[in-house]
Amino acid sequence: MPTRLMDRQEVFRLVEQEMAQLVEVLPRERYEQVHLPGALQMGLRDLDRQARERLDTARPVIVYCADELCDLSARAAARLQQLGFRQVYDYVPGKADWLAAGLPREGEIASTPLSGDVADRDVPVCTVDQTLDEALAVLDETGRRVGVVTDADQVVIGLLRHEDAAARIGGVVDDVLQSGPATVRADRPLLPLLERMARSGTAAVPVTDPEGHLLGLLEREDVERLVARGEVGAG
Incomplete structure (x- = not known):
């Protein structure tokens, strides 16, 4: 067999x-x-x-x-x-x-950017038990307004917004995280995703593999720039 x-x-x-x-x-x-x-x-x-x-x-x-x-x-x-x-x-x-999972590909449409290609792989990451002071320091250092909360295996648990963390004195990430955020796979076409993000007012969405592991963070502004340059197809 x-x-x-x-x-x-x-x-x-x-x-x-x-x-x-x-x-x-x-x-x-x-x-x-x-x-x-x-x-x-x-x-x-x-x-x-x-x-x-x-x-x-x-x-x-x-x-x-x-x-x-x-x-x-x-x-x-x-x-x-x-x-x-x-x-x-x-x-x-x-x-x-x-x-x-965003792995290498070949073919006629292989060069068309997808969600996994555009996602920022260097996104700030924190854990639920990390102090808010520590998480804020990471966000400030990278100049990011949102970070991704994962477990020890890099499975996405939630999002941490800078404004939520800064508004609370003391505590840990688990106190203010946005749990259960929507995620997308790396092969998601960008134009339909951008339209959905615009309708819902979503500024960023984590890109994950089929097991929920973080691949990167896709920000609406990055996709909008690609669209403006004509680099994104309907998919």
């Missing part, structure tokens, strides 16, 4: 350390739009012929499709094993998981 991969970091490891071959089994037009770096495209109907012509049976093979609900990669992995490939992996979360 092919090995099911759920961890995108394991995909990285297999490709970099064990020279695994990446294969996307979605239709060619979807592959050409955007795909994982170095991936080959093979449809299920052409898999038998192309696998023999383009793949090395001595090297591991990782197949992927759209997401966990797509069965193309599972079917392709099963067939590759029948064709004599011994190390076959099915990257179950697929391309949706990879792109949502």
